[in-house]
Amino acid sequence: MPPTMPLLRSIARIPSRQTPLPVLDFLAPRTIAIPHRQISPPSSSLSSRHHSTASTTTNSTNNTNPNSTPSPAPKYPSMRSPLTPEQSSFLDSALRVNQAGELAAVLIYASQTPPLIRAHPNLRPLMKHMYDQEAGHFQYFNALIAKHRVRPTAMYPVWHAAASVLGWGTAVMGREAAMACTEAVETEIGSHYNEQVRVLLDWAEKMEGRGEEVSAEFKGMVGELRRIRDEELEHLDHAVENDAKGARPYELLTNVIRGGCRTAIWITERV
Amino acid sequence: MAPIRLSKSVFGTLRVKPNHTLPIRQRCLYHSYEHDQPPPFPEAESSILSAAMRHVPDHGFTNAALKFGARDAGYLDVSTNLLPRGVFDLINYHLVTQRLALKDSVQFPTEGQVEGKAMGVGAKVRALTLARLRANGPIIHRWQEALAIMAQPTYAPASVAELARLADEIWFLAADTSVDSSWYTKRASLSALYAASDVFMTQDTSKDFIETEQFFDARLKDVSRMGSFMGAVGEWVGYTGHSAVNVLRSKGVRI
Ligand SMILES: [Fe+2]
Ligand SMILES: [Fe+2]
Numbered sequence: 001m002p003p004t005m006p007l008l009r010s011i012a013r014i015p016s017r018q019t020p021l022p023v024l025d026f027l028a029p030r031t032i033a034i035p036h037r038q039i040s041p042p043s044s045s046l047s048s049r050h051h052s053t054a055s056t057t058t059n060s061t062n063n064t065n066p067n068s069t070p071s072p073a074p075k076y077p078s079m080r081s082p083l084t085p086e087q088s089s090f091l092d093s094a095l096r097v098n099q100a101g102e103l104a105a106v107l108i109y110a111s112q113t114p115p116l117i118r119a120h121p122n123l124r125p126l127m128k129h130m131y132d133q134e135a136g137h138f139q140y141f142n143a144l145i146a147k148h149r150v151r152p153t154a155m156y157p158v159w160h161a162a163a164s165v166l167g168w169g170t171a172v173m174g175r176e177a178a179m180a181c182t183e184a185v186e187t188e189i190g191s192h193y194n195e196q197v198r199v200l201l202d203w204a205e206k207m208e209g210r211g212e213e214v215s216a217e218f219k220g221m222v223g224e225l226r227r228i229r230d231e232e233l234e235h236l237d238h239a240v241e242n243d244a245k246g247a248r249p250y251e252l253l254t255n256v257i258r259g260g261c262r263t264a265i266w267i268t269e270r271v
Numbered sequence: 272m273a274p275i276r277l278s279k280s281v282f283g284t285l286r287v288k289p290n291h292t293l294p295i296r297q298r299c300l301y302h303s304y305e306h307d308q309p310p311p312f313p314e315a316e317s318s319i320l321s322a323a324m325r326h327v328p329d330h331g332f333t334n335a336a337l338k339f340g341a342r343d344a345g346y347l348d349v350s351t352n353l354l355p356r357g358v359f360d361l362i363n364y365h366l367v368t369q370r371l372a373l374k375d376s377v378q379f380p381t382e383g384q385v386e387g388k389a390m391g392v393g394a395k396v397r398a399l400t401l402a403r404l405r406a407n408g409p410i411i412h413r414w415q416e417a418l419a420i421m422a423q424p425t426y427a428p429a430s431v432a433e434l435a436r437l438a439d440e441i442w443f444l445a446a447d448t449s450v451d452s453s454w455y456t457k458r459a460s461l462s463a464l465y466a467a468s469d470v471f472m473t474q475d476t477s478k479d480f481i482e483t484e485q486f487f488d489a490r491l492k493d494v495s496r497m498g499s500f501m502g503a504v505g506e507w508v509g510y511t512g513h514s515a516v517n518v519l520r521s522k523g524v525r526i
Contacts, residue, residue, distance in 0.1 A: 080305060080306045080307065081306065081307060082306050082307045082308065082309045083301070083303055083306050085300075087301075088300040088301040088303070089300055089301075091300075091301035092300040092301045095301065099450065114520075142448075142450050143448070145450050146448040146449075146450050148301050148302045148303070149301070149302040149439070149443055150300075150301055150302075151454065152450040152451060152452075152454050154455065156451055156452045157452055215303070215305035215306065216305065217303060217304060217305045
């Protein structure tokens, strides 16, 4: 086993496992109830757009009492200082990359599945499980970028084709190659999500330092990013359990795929 | 002595937020709901330009309008020199403020309130676009000269960028949530449609710009016909590819 993997793991898990900072208490992925419906497509009612966002937020904290009617939240609940241009451009690129990455993941699994389960019918539940999780991630980021007006990547059709070819190509090479593909992709994606979590935590800390309450928008995003990151790392585990390391030529295959992922991320951040 | 101090203070207020940061703040980036949105224009600039807009019907998009605007807002005539793009800044102010006004000027009934079918995205896009066109009504006799300035090579990129922001605003307000390649085709076709109607409107003498509305509807029909054609092509390619794969699989090819 190459040394990069356990290393990545330890980096990956530091923020969640060893967090002495008080700011981070909201970050344990599954302890806070992030309503999955929180990210709703822009409401068709223009006048109530801000209001509806506000009341969803309020409800998510109040939902212990099912009878509580939506409290008359102020129209603009405690507005915070504007995001800096660097912050909004970071979020812009990061969310665009996330959406493109999840699009690719969905397509990789979708095109891997038929050739793979024909040869190995026992893999059907695993492939379905991973596909379903990726479809959930893709849906989450689709809704998120529509809500926050982030432009999708202009390379959409290109990534669409590339991911389908990659999935199909590795699957016909055999089970080990398909799993090596998953391992390589998840390694890149996992570290990409970690980087985003780290940056958002850093901002949250600074906001608290200024005496501002961290926005529900950010809290929700960090929680979801960590959940998704954990699921990606779970896929990585499954891939290794299914002999990803047995792929031939392992080094070449994983290096090419990881290089391709990094290039795709670089391009998507920009266009 | 006083005038010099005044001009200095104007200089100061305009310098605090230098104008070249504007394009960055106005670029469509991550849109937050819980963080303040910075105002589109610094205060001094905003007061001069909004006052100048009131002189546009009489004086057009000219330095004269800017000068009168500065006077109305309590600044020296010379303070208009501090607007780096001069008259184009006035045109840009009109474009930006009218774009941002759309979200309040066009209200759609909420889904629960209305009986029958809720308004579709297409109908909303049409309503928003027509509302934006109509907002040029009061200055339409001055709009051709503005278009000529916007088309100058120095300002054309900024004008096109602002047009793209308008198209983005309209699709957003119409609650369109598509985030695939159609994101681009939708914005591009709406931009083209808007630009054509905008030019048409400068020559429209009909009552209530009814001819512009008809022109817009006819172009909209063209675009949607083309759009469904393109969509059909995409579907056909996908379908054919899919069935080709299935046929090969049924023949025992292991793909
Ligand atoms: Fe994923
Ligand atoms: Fe994954």
